[in-house]
Structures are given as structure tokens and as C-alpha cells.
Amino acid sequence: MSFKRRVQLSITLLIFAVSTILTAYFLYHEKQMASEKALTSSQNIKRVYDFIQKDLESFYIFRAYANLRSPGIKEAMSARDSAKLYELTLTRYHTLREENPHLMVMQFHAPDGKSILRMHRKEIFGDDIASRRPMIKKTHRSQKVHSGFEGGIEGIAYRIVVPFSDQNSYIGALEFGIDPDAIIGKLIQTTKMETLFMLHESRMAAADTQKYQAHYSGYRLPHLSPFQKPLIEAFVKENPALNQRIIHLQGKEYDVIPIHLRGNDGNPIGMFLCFNDVTRGYQEVLEVIFESLMVTLVITIILLGIVEYVFNRMMKKMLYQETYTSTILNSQKNIIVVMDDGEIIYANTAFYNYFHYRSLEEFHQNHRCICDLFESVETENFLQPQTDGMGWTEYILAHQEREHRVKMSVEGKTSTFTVDVQMMEYEDALRYVVIFNDITNLNNLATLDRLTQIANRFEFDKILGHSIEVSRRYKRSFSILLLDIDHFKSVNDHFGHLAGDEVLKTFSELLRKQIRQSDVVARWGGEEFIILLPDTSLASAIKMADALRQRIEVNPFDTVGTITCSIGVAEFNTFERADDLLHRADEKLYKAKHSGRNRVIA
Structure with a gap:
């Protein structure tokens, strides 16, 4: 065998060996990346879940204290006057239900553990609920906010229990209970993953039996779709701890990510399951191998053809390397x-x-x-x-x-x-x-409100926190405007929710065009909006608020005609916290709403 042939054979064998190693490494690397991606997905989903919990807790704590500040509430709670308390709270309860249809429970508790009023079942009160509900008992004992999943008459719910005191005297607590479907909806909306809730059989209550009928590995689930049922069966099979795992089903791969939930006693309550489609099928692996063989074959033919032309080979190789590098960079x-x-x-x-x-x-x-x-x-x-x-x-x-x-x-x-x-x-x-x-x-997705495309509440809270730090450090003033569209419920009732959504979008765009570039506008919730005005005194903020109010009053809105808004204004004081500032603005907004609307109060 000639030297040239030996060199050609050596090159061929070397190329095939390198190609085999690179292909094997690529497939191994892809498998490792899939595992790392699954771990990252699990961490991201748990961070999303933690954020949803904190968002729910802060939202309902704010609503609880807003309710407590309503005239007559403290007195009715102290007197355990269920009828009066129901009368005073009914309007706010309906508003909360409109904001979140998944709100199952709103209940007032006395310090001795007995129920004062269930807004969702006003005829049942006076029972010793703390003896059955550890979270209520714990809240009365510590007089601190507690939250988490717990069962009850209405079934399993995510509960936030907020204690109240009046002049250093503990007068009871207000509890909100949210259906797990609300959290499922937020998880699906944020992660784009199929999600369901599994309730531990030991936590089943009478109200849960109709909803949670399917059962696997000691857990109850709602009615399963044809897509969900085989996934659940594959997930629980030989997986007693119900840990995260990859499931192969019908030519696809799903990363099943559990979020385990435990009660105050440390025992399981249930879990959320998120199904992440991470399909990298057998066909795709075959395509990678085929492409690798084709590339290997082409390179082999090219190299064997240019062994006799060393100079051309070097020039072509340099050109190939330059093109390859440029392609990667570009x-x-x-x-x-x-x-x-x-x-x-x-x-x-x-x-x-x-x-x-x-x-x-x-x-x-x-x-x-x-x-x-x-x-x-x-x-x-x-x-x-x-x-x-x-x-x-x-x-x-x-x-x-x-x-x-x-x-x-x-x-x-x-x-x-x-x-x-x-x-x-x-x-x-x-x-x-x-x-x-x-x-x-x-x-x-993380910082903007999906409907209005302005900053969401989470992003505004971060900007507000930074503004407070800047104000304290550099002695710079700033103010906030809290706006609420007047009679917005009537817009939805008379023209429909789609028209209401268009009003919210037009209203947001109008605010964005009227404020300065340094100002920040965000959707606070529902038909409420908030604007942060850096380097702005209270007097200037009032002028800007009134200019906004007048601009909105004369602006034509498609379908609904004209609308008005009420505005509460507050300037930051360096000794107060963010919640104190928001509370003051909310009080002024409340006063504006109850003083005839379409006005600015500071």
C-alpha cells in the first residue's frame, strides 16, 4: 500500500473516530443540558409559586386593613354584632368577589376562637372554630398574620388570617380563603404549563368530596382529562415519594414538577403538579446521528480529494475556519x-x-x-x-x-x-x-400588566422601594397619585367586559401620554392605577393630578362615551414606610370617591 493510500486511510479512520466521539459527546451533552434545564424549570416554577403566595398575602392583608378602617367595623367586631358586621362589609365583600371569583371564604373571628361572621354563610356563626382550625388558633395566640393551605367547612383553600387590634387591644381576626384553582390559573398564565392540584386524602372534607374524586397514591384529584390521566398514572408508578421525574408518553417527554404543600403540623396537605413538555424524541436523535454521518462523509471525501493538493488543502481549510468562525459570531x-x-x-x-x-x-x-x-x-x-x-x-x-x-x-x-x-x-x-x-x-411578562401593557404591581413595588431609598439618601421628594375609574362596574354591566377592557387600555394609554418621561404609571389592580412622580412636591402633584382628571373627563372613550376618575394624592415623608404612604393615598382616594367622585383629594 502506497504512502498516499496509508495517509488517506489514516485520515479516514481518524475522521470517523473523531466524528463518533463528537456525536456521542453531543448526545451526552444534550442529555445533561436536559437535566439542567429540568432543574432550572423546577426552581423557576417554585419561585413563581412563592411570588404568587406573597402577592396573594400582600393583596388580602391590604384589603383586610382597608376593611377594618371602614366606619363601624371595629365596633361591630368588638360587640360581636354579626348582623351589623354583615351589613357594613357586604359591599366590600361583593367587590372582593368581583376582583377574584375564586374567593371562597371571608370570615371574622373573635379572640376566644369563635366565629363572629361568615360572609359566605352568614347564618352560621358562634361556633368554636379555633378548636378545629390550627391556623386560627395560632393567629389568636401570636396575633400575627398566618397563611397557607388548610381545610374547613368550604373545603381546602389557601387561607390568609389577619389579626386586628384596636388601641393595643386584640379584637379578633379576618380570614380570606382562596380556591386552589386561582393559583392554578396564575401558574398556567405565568409558566404556560398544564397544572393541576392534588389533595392529600387525610385532608379531605365533606365539601371536597364532589370536586376531588380521582385518587392516586393517597391523593385525591379533580376530574382528569384524557391528556392528564395517563400522565398521572405514569408519574405515580414506582414513585412513592412523588418526586420530580421525566415521563415518556406517546412519543413525547414531559418533565413533571411537583410543588409539595405541608400544613402547620408538618404533614402533607397536597401538591401542585406542573407538566413541562421537554420532548426530544427518538426521531430527533436519529436525525442528529444521520446529519453527523453525512457531515463525516462529506469531510472525508473532501479531505481524500485534496490530500494530493496540499497547498489548496491548507487554503481551503483556512477559508473554512474563517467562514465557520464568522458564522458562529454572526x-x-x-x-x-x-x-x-x-x-x-x-x-x-x-x-x-x-x-x-x-x-x-x-x-x-x-x-x-x-x-x-x-x-x-x-x-x-x-x-x-x-x-x-x-x-x-x-x-x-x-x-x-x-x-x-x-x-x-x-x-x-x-x-x-x-x-x-x-x-x-x-x-x-x-x-x-x-x-x-x-x-x-x-x-x-414579569414586569408589565398583560392587558394595559404598563407596569404591574410587582414592578411598581420595586420602583417605589428604590425611590424611597433615593429620597432618604439624597433628601429628594416624590409623590404618588392613586386613581380609580368612577362607576367602572356600571361600564362592565351595561357594555360588557370587553368594552370595559378597552376602557382600561385607553385609560392607561392616556395616562402614559400625559405624564413625564421620569414618571412611572402602573396598574394597581382592577380599575385602580398608580403614578409615581419623582422630585415632585405635594402642591405640584395636586396640579398634575387635576390636569389628568380634567383631561380624562373630556376624552371620548369608544362605545361608553366619557368617564371620570377620582384621585388620591400623597407626598412621601422620610420617616414612613411604603405601606404607610400607600395607605395615606388610599385614604384620600376613598375620601374622593365618597365626596362625589371626579375630584382630587390630597
Whole structure:
């Protein structure tokens, strides 16, 4: 056998060996990535669930204290006057039911453990409920808020029990109970995963028997769909601890993620199950192997054909490597290589497409550094060109354990990016490889209200907390406006909820156009909105609020004509907490609503 043939055979064997190793490594790596993705999904879902719990708790604590501040409530509770308490609370109870149809329970408790009033069953009261309900007993004993899943007359519910005191005298507690379906809906809405609730058989009550009929491994479930039933059966099979697992079913793969729930006694209450479709089927594996064989065959033919032409082989190989590298770089999102002083010396295709430049020279005519495009925002969650006395690249390298984000706008469109920086040394000069990854859609899901596309309550709470820190640190004033659309229930009743939704969207857009760029508008809940006005005194805030009120009063709304709104105004005092400020604004809004509406009170 000639030397050339021996070289060709050696190259062929080497290529096939390398291809086999790379293919095996790729498949192993894909399997590892699937496992890591499953773990990440589990952590993300549990974080979403924790957020839903906190959101429910803060919402109903706020509503509980708002109810307590209503005239006559404290006196009726102290006197255990169920009829009077029912009369005073009925309107607010209907409002709460409209806000959340899954609200099952609203109940007042006396300090001795007896029920004063069940709004959902006003005819039943006076029973010693604390002897049957550990959460109620624990709340009376500690006089602190307690929440979690617990059974009762109405069945299993997520309960928030809020204690009340009047002049340092404990007068009882108010309990809210929310159907698990409410949490299921929020989980599905946020994670886009099929979700259901399993109730432990030891926690079954009479009210649960009709809803939870199917049973597996000591748990009861509601009626299962044809899709859910085989998944549950596969999940519980040889899985006594009901831990997270991957299920193969009908050519697909599902990551079944449980959220275990335990009561105050430490024993199981139930669990939420989330089904994440992570299908990577057998057919896809075959396609990877086939593509690998085809690539191997093509490379082998090419190399065998050019062994006799060494020079051409080297040139073609260099060209291939250059093309391969360029393809990888251009497939990434906004990769930029910068010098130590921030000047861009290389940018990939995605960078030019996003910023609408044809070359670096054209970019440099308008900007020296990409940090010129970083937006200034009222929160510390986003990078600025200078942070804590360091340039932005130095700051990222000094805090690599954090996730860094920036906002940039092009032609009126604002996007949110995560930023990663890697440092390299080339020809005695330091350079930085910077990767901008567009996460605008994910960020919007977490921070924007889905209907109105303005900030949601969770995002506003973060901005408010940051504004309070800035106010205290730099002695800067700010104010808030709490707005409520007058007679909004009548809009829904007369024109329908779709028309009501259009009113909310038009109202939100009107607010957004009227406020300053530095102001923040958010949907507070239902038909309530809130606006944060940085560097604004109470007097200026009142003028802005009245201008808004007048603008809204004359604005025509499709289908419904004109509407009005009531506004409560409060300026932040450095000695108070966020809840105190919101409480004061809510009181002024309440006064505006009960003083004839369509007015501003501060």
C-alpha cells in the first residue's frame, strides 16, 4: 500500500473516530443540558409559586386593613354584632368577589376562637372554630398574620388570617380563603404549563368530596382529562415519594414538577403538579446521528480529494475556519469586541441589524461607546455607563456573580438585554468580548400588566422601594397619585367586559401620554392605577393630578362615551414606610370617591 493510500486511510479512520466521539459527546451533552434545564424549570416554577403566595398575602392583608378602617367595623367586631358586621362589609365583600371569583371564604373571628361572621354563610356563626382550625388558633395566640393551605367547612383553600387590634387591644381576626384553582390559573398564565392540584386524602372534607374524586397514591384529584390521566398514572408508578421525574408518553417527554404543600403540623396537605413538555424524541436523535454521518462523509471525501493538493488543502481549510468562525459570531445576538476605553473594534451582523448601522465608522460618527445608548431608569437593576465609580465593563467583571441588565432604545422601541463580559489580552492590549442577549419578552411578562401593557404591581413595588431609598439618601421628594375609574362596574354591566377592557387600555394609554418621561404609571389592580412622580412636591402633584382628571373627563372613550376618575394624592415623608404612604393615598382616594367622585383629594 502506497504512502498516499496509508495517509488517506489514516485520515479516514481518524475522521470517523473523531466524528463518533463528537456525536456521542453531543448526545451526552444534550442529555445533561436536559437535566439542567429540568432543574432550572423546577426552581423557576417554585419561585413563581412563592411570588404568587406573597402577592396573594400582600393583596388580602391590604384589603383586610382597608376593611377594618371602614366606619363601624371595629365596633361591630368588638360587640360581636354579626348582623351589623354583615351589613357594613357586604359591599366590600361583593367587590372582593368581583376582583377574584375564586374567593371562597371571608370570615371574622373573635379572640376566644369563635366565629363572629361568615360572609359566605352568614347564618352560621358562634361556633368554636379555633378548636378545629390550627391556623386560627395560632393567629389568636401570636396575633400575627398566618397563611397557607388548610381545610374547613368550604373545603381546602389557601387561607390568609389577619389579626386586628384596636388601641393595643386584640379584637379578633379576618380570614380570606382562596380556591386552589386561582393559583392554578396564575401558574398556567405565568409558566404556560398544564397544572393541576392534588389533595392529600387525610385532608379531605365533606365539601371536597364532589370536586376531588380521582385518587392516586393517597391523593385525591379533580376530574382528569384524557391528556392528564395517563400522565398521572405514569408519574405515580414506582414513585412513592412523588418526586420530580421525566415521563415518556406517546412519543413525547414531559418533565413533571411537583410543588409539595405541608400544613402547620408538618404533614402533607397536597401538591401542585406542573407538566413541562421537554420532548426530544427518538426521531430527533436519529436525525442528529444521520446529519453527523453525512457531515463525516462529506469531510472525508473532501479531505481524500485534496490530500494530493496540499497547498489548496491548507487554503481551503483556512477559508473554512474563517467562514465557520464568522458564522458562529454572526449567529449570536449583539456580540461586540471593545477596547479598554470602550471603543468598538468589531461587531457582528446582529449588532448592525438592531442599531440600523451599516459599519462601525457610521456608528462612531454618532457614538463613541455603546454605553451612550444605555437608558437611565429609576432603579438600580440596570447598568449605567458609570456605576459605583467604575466603568460598566469593569463593574461587570468585578461582580460576575450577578446578572447585569441594560435598557436601550432604537427608533422609539425599548429593549432589555442581559450583558456578559469576558476579558482577553491581545498584543499587550486588553479587550472585552461583550454579549448582549435580548430578554425583552421575558422581562415584559414579569414586569408589565398583560392587558394595559404598563407596569404591574410587582414592578411598581420595586420602583417605589428604590425611590424611597433615593429620597432618604439624597433628601429628594416624590409623590404618588392613586386613581380609580368612577362607576367602572356600571361600564362592565351595561357594555360588557370587553368594552370595559378597552376602557382600561385607553385609560392607561392616556395616562402614559400625559405624564413625564421620569414618571412611572402602573396598574394597581382592577380599575385602580398608580403614578409615581419623582422630585415632585405635594402642591405640584395636586396640579398634575387635576390636569389628568380634567383631561380624562373630556376624552371620548369608544362605545361608553366619557368617564371620570377620582384621585388620591400623597407626598412621601422620610420617616414612613411604603405601606404607610400607600395607605395615606388610599385614604384620600376613598375620601374622593365618597365626596362625589371626579375630584382630587390630597
